[in-house]
Amino acid sequence: MKALILSGGKGTRLRPITYTGAKQLIPVANKPILFYGIEAIKEAGIDDFGIIVGDTKEEIRKAVGDGSRWGIKVTYIEQKEPLGLAHAVKIAEDYLRDAPFIMYLGDNILKEGVKEFVQKFKDKKPNALILLTPVPNPQSFGVAELDQEHRVKRLVEKPKKPKSNLALVGVYLFDKNIFKATKAIKPSWRNELEITDAIQWLLDEGYIVESHRVTGWWKDTGKPEDVLSANRLILESMERSIEGEIIESRIEGRVVVKEGAKIIRSVVRGPVIIGENTKIIDSYIGPFTSINSEVIVEESEIENSIVMNKSLIKNMKKRIDESLIGREVKIFASSRKPMVNRFILGERSQMEVFQ
Secondary structure, eight states: OEEEEEEOSOOGGGTTGGGSSOGGGSEETTEEHHHHHHHHHHHTTOOEEEEEEOTTHHHHHHHHTTSGGGTOEEEEEEOSSOOOHHHHHHHTHHHHTTOOEEEEETTEEETTOSHHHHHHHHHHOOSEEEEEEEOSOGGGSEEEEEOTTSOEEEEEESOSSOSOOEEEEEEEEEOTTHHHHHHHOOOOTTSSOOHHHHHHHHHHTTOOEEEEEOOSOEEEOOSHHHHHHHHHHHHHTOOOEEOSEEESOEEESSEEEOTTOEEESOEEESSEEEOTTOEEESOEEOSSEEEOTTOEEESOEEESOEEOTTOEEEOOSSOEESOEEOTTOEEEEESSSOOOOOOEEOTTOEEEEEO
16 A cells, blocks of 8 residues: 655745745644654555655655655655646556555644554445544535435535535545546636545446544644644643753743753743754743744743744743744844734744834
8 A cells, every 4th residue: 555645735825934845844843744644654554655746845855855764665746736636646646556545635634643544444445535524614625425324425625505514634545446537527616636526526436435534633734823723732742851951940731842952041831842952041931832943032932832943032022922933033122112922924034023
């Protein structure tokens, strides 16, 4: 069995962060989102990976490499334009050949992983197996309609008037018949080959499509608030671990301090993760905060936020909250006004905050 991970796309809803970086590599609890998917699939016993890449292909290649750190083999497949999920399957046919495969969207995180899902596919051997979960806003997703016996009846991509609240999670399992579907369907109004249309074609042609309900939480990290929500959920599951140096500071709750980090005259209240060689000086770091490596936070307060590596936050008089701060960002206080206390900043930005 093989894996197909989709790591293309432009990440428009996460700009400006994604102007210069891949959305799949945004860190959640200081680990790139993409790595959670790789680890979940490896745990399910799959070690042959195809990764669909686009404009950010070099960054993805640099981060994942040949896959040896996870004990997997990686083949990169370039999608020159983001023409839909079914298009990604179509261009991967030479790599996948006749092997059954799991397709995983690289910006998704599932708490329970995919092991149970993969085993169900192996046991029942349908032509396709889709993962479903109830959502409050089904019009933003592909939606499945089930019959009275809970069998998949119909799939619709982002319906204006959904007939169900069951969204397709970004994980699918297929056998080789999906290639017949990708060749038979036409582009949608978005000029994309929709995976929902391909699966609907399988249904219409009499192929077997099974469904599986998600257990535990699932996050599609397509927007800043989704990234922060995933960060909170991951941090809640971490165990306390102090490898760095604590100097005249108070550490409360589930806090991870990586090697080389220094917490000086500060209060850190978990769940929090502090990356390698980061310095927290005369500051407060509140719950649900991830601070990456080589960051300096001095005389400032932060909570419920993500700060990426090599950033500087200094002399902030108001607390930073619900913020997603990119790499090599500098935020520092000035004596002028007005104050600003919520940020979504791209990497290498510099902002002077008037106070």
